Amino acid sequence: MRSPAIHPSILNCDIAHLADELARVSSADGVHVDVMDNHFVPNLSWGMPVVEAVLATTSLPVDAHLMIEDPDRWAPAYAESGCDVVTVHAEAAAAPVRLAHELHRLGARAGLALRPATSVEAVADVVQDFDLLLVMTVEPGFGGQRFLEPMLAKIERARRLVGSAGIRLQVDGGITPQTIERAAEAGAEVFVAGSAVYRAQDAQAAISELRSLAGRHCC
Ligand SMILES: O=C(CO)[C@H](O)[C@H](O)COP(=O)(O)O
Numbered sequence: 001m002r003s004p005a006i007h008p009s010i011l012n013c014d015i016a017h018l019a020d021e022l023a024r025v026s027s028a029d030g031v032h033v034d035v036m037d038n039h040f041v042p043n044l045s046w047g048m049p050v051v052e053a054v055l056a057t058t059s060l061p062v063d064a065h066l067m068i069e070d071p072d073r074w075a076p077a078y079a080e081s082g083c084d085v086v087t088v089h090a091e092a093a094a095a096p097v098r099l100a101h102e103l104h105r106l107g108a109r110a111g112l113a114l115r116p117a118t119s120v121e122a123v124a125d126v127v128q129d130f131d132l133l134l135v136m137t138v139e140p141g142f143g144g145q146r147f148l149e150p151m152l153a154k155i156e157r158a159r160r161l162v163g164s165a166g167i168r169l170q171v172d173g174g175i176t177p178q179t180i181e182r183a184a185e186a187g188a189e190v191f192v193a194g195s196a197v198y199r200a201q202d203a204q205a206a207i208s209e210l211r212s213l214a215g216r217h218c219c
């Protein structure tokens with residue numbers, strides 16, 4: 001039985017104190033970095049220089065969530081830089097299977113993300129080439145949004161698609177102590193949590209609480 005993984009998202013951390021903010025989450029299983037280009041989503045965050053700074057500052061695996069147009073062009077550089085997982089959106093990738101192979105060749109694991117309106121069935125024929133399937137549980141673009149309850153049924157369908165081994169199932173958006181148990185019960189095993197961790201007084205305690213709540217149902 002695998003244990004649930006908690007990946008804090010640094011989207012809403014205090015970026016002026018990046019090293020301190022990464023130290024606050026040192027007990028996590030990975031660090032989730034949201035790259036937004038103001039085209040695929042209506043927000044601009046950061047790109048390679050910040051990802052490189054994160055990689056140089058933490059020893060945790062870095063999980064890059066690319067909310068960008070044309071990931072076929074830009075994602076390989078994130079694999080080359082040393083990210084553990086590089087996740088691209090199914091809606092943006094022109095040739096997802098070719099891109100997954102390229103990310104593997106460059107030494108990274110490949111993730112495939114779905115916006116809330118994209119069905120699990122839409123990626124049934126390509127997901128086998130990926131290591132991780134990300135079901136977005138908010139509309140991508142901003143932290144601090146409410147978990148979309150209809151995504152629970154989608155997580156269940158995603159779990160049936162990926163089976164019990166091999167491809168990991170990640171959820172991202174609105175994951176809190178109030179929602180993580182239902183996401184775990186539905187089949188998720190990697191949990192991205194931004195506000196629930198960074199807005200907590202004690203981020204390490206928040207990580208530990210989320211991990212233990214998910215562990216009641218997962219994996
Ligand atoms: O991809 C994202 C937004 O598009 C973020 O990873 C996500 O929103 C995390 O923040 P929170 O836990 O506060 O919802």
Ligand SMILES: [Fe+2]
Pocket residue numbers: 009032033034065172192
């Ligand atoms: Fe994300």
